[in-house]
Amino acid sequence: xxxxxxxxxxxxxxxxxxxxxxxxxxxxxxxxxxxxxxxxxxxxxxxxxxxxxxxxxxxxxxxxxxxxxxxxxxxxxxxxxxxxxxxxxxxxxxxxxxxxxxxxxxxxxxxxxxxxxxxxxxxxxxxxxxxxxxxxxxxxxxxxxxxxxxxxxxxxxxxxxxxxxxxxxxxxxxxxxxxxxxxxxxxxxxxxxxxxxxxxxxxxxxxxxxxxxxxxxxxxxxxxxxxxxxxxxxxxxxxxxxxxxxxxxxxxxxxxxxxxxxxxxxxxxxxxxxxxxxxxxxxxxxxxxxxxxxxxxxxxxxxxxxxxxxxxxxxxxxxxxxxxxxxxxxxxxxxxxxxxxxxxxxxxxxxxxxxxxxxxxxxxxxxxxxxxxxxxxxxxxxxxxxxxxxxxxxxxxx
Numbered sequence: 001x002x003x004x005x006x007x008x009x010x011x012x013x014x015x016x017x018x019x020x021x022x023x024x025x026x027x028x029x030x031x032x033x034x035x036x037x038x039x040x041x042x043x044x045x046x047x048x049x050x051x052x053x054x055x056x057x058x059x060x061x062x063x064x065x066x067x068x069x070x071x072x073x074x075x076x077x078x079x080x081x082x083x084x085x086x087x088x089x090x091x092x093x094x095x096x097x098x099x100x101x102x103x104x105x106x107x108x109x110x111x112x113x114x115x116x117x118x119x120x121x122x123x124x125x126x127x128x129x130x131x132x133x134x135x136x137x138x139x140x141x142x143x144x145x146x147x148x149x150x151x152x153x154x155x156x157x158x159x160x161x162x163x164x165x166x167x168x169x170x171x172x173x174x175x176x177x178x179x180x181x182x183x184x185x186x187x188x189x190x191x192x193x194x195x196x197x198x199x200x201x202x203x204x205x206x207x208x209x210x211x212x213x214x215x216x217x218x219x220x221x222x223x224x225x226x227x228x229x230x231x232x233x234x235x236x237x238x239x240x241x242x243x244x245x246x247x248x249x250x251x252x253x254x255x256x257x258x259x260x261x262x263x264x265x266x267x268x269x270x271x272x273x274x275x276x277x278x279x280x281x282x283x284x285x286x287x288x289x290x291x292x293x294x295x296x297x298x299x300x301x302x303x304x305x306x307x308x309x310x311x312x313x314x315x316x317x318x319x320x321x322x323x324x325x326x327x328x329x330x331x332x333x334x335x336x337x338x339x340x341x342x343x344x345x346x347x348x349x350x351x352x353x354x355x356x357x358x359x360x361x362x363x364x365x366x367x368x369x370x371x372x373x374x375x376x377x378x379x380x381x382x383x384x385x386x387x388x389x390x391x392x393x394x395x396x397x398x
């Protein structure tokens with residue numbers, strides 16, 4: 001009889017243990033549990049490519065052999081994921097062979113907050129990001145802070161430990177393209193010494209008027225900008241024309257890769273609602289010295305508007321010039337007038353923007369600092385709002 005009771009007790013203990021295990025399992029897998037560290041079933045490490053089905057390209061990019069390359073300021077990708085962590089492979093398209101001081105600078109954002117600001121000095125590097133959990137969406141943005149003239153980079157594998165696929169963020173209602181020079185690039189904006197030397201480590205597109213205006217408008221953006229470039233002549237200090245550093249030669253390029261390889265941009269799949277042209281500051285170093293130089297600049301500027309219109313038949317083209325050197329503004333006004341009269345295209349306008357540079361907000365080579373760019377961005381934002389909505393937010397007038 002004792003053996004029977006002992007057997008029953010053992011059975012009851014095993015039954016109780018089994019019951020407790022089942023209860024703990026159900027509690028751990030219940031999504032409504034208030035546990036701060038929930039346990040989920042079937043998470044796995046999945047590897048994704050930077051194709052459009054997985055990520056949203058930002059600006060001009062180029063996908064090839066499992067890598068999405070980008071060289072232009074502010075270009076990159078954005079995606080949404082759920083999980084525990086992500087591992088992102090970034091590649092330097094030169095294999096780490098860029099000259100010192102000219103490597104790509106980039107930023108990684110998590111839910112709009114900057115978590116990485118770095119220089120890619122090696123051919124390939126993996127970056128780890130802690131995500132917000134299996135039930136919470138995390139938005140990851142990776143963008144190039146430095147310009148296309150010096151370097152390019154790319155995104156390879158995106159590995160996520162989670163339970164769902166990554167997906168692109170949604171397209172925004174407004175798309176703006178910025179065409180410009182060093183000011184648009186954010187040249188030297190992170191160098192505290194205005195007499196310092198330029199390197200890509202001090203260039204930051206996210207502090208330029210262009211990026212700030214796009215953020216103000218909640219717009220998707222694309223930037224095509226090169227330091228020292230102009231429409232007719234790039235910057236020159238010896239009195240001779242600099243015809244090589246002109247943006248019309250590069251406007252149709254999606255990406256400039258190591259070794260001089262140039263990838264064309266597919267305008268048919270990438271449209272803009274507003275195109276902002278901010279050029280003429282560097283042309284002034286050559287063209288402002290003679291009547292013939294100003295006349296030729298005016299002609300070339302009208303030709304460039306025509307080139308931009310060829311690729312963007314429906315966009316409003318807004319030609320601007322800031323007050324860092326606005327000596328060519330009257331020529332730009334005349335170029336816009338000449339183009340509109342010759343083409344019967346009235347979807348073009350011209351305006352100025354003021355950087356309002358104070359003595360404590362001037363960076364390398366006399367460029368506007370962050371506060372000056374912020375002022376110009378807010379002014380440009382209102383001008384674009386008037387174009388889109390026909391409304392002046394500051395004055396409250398239709």
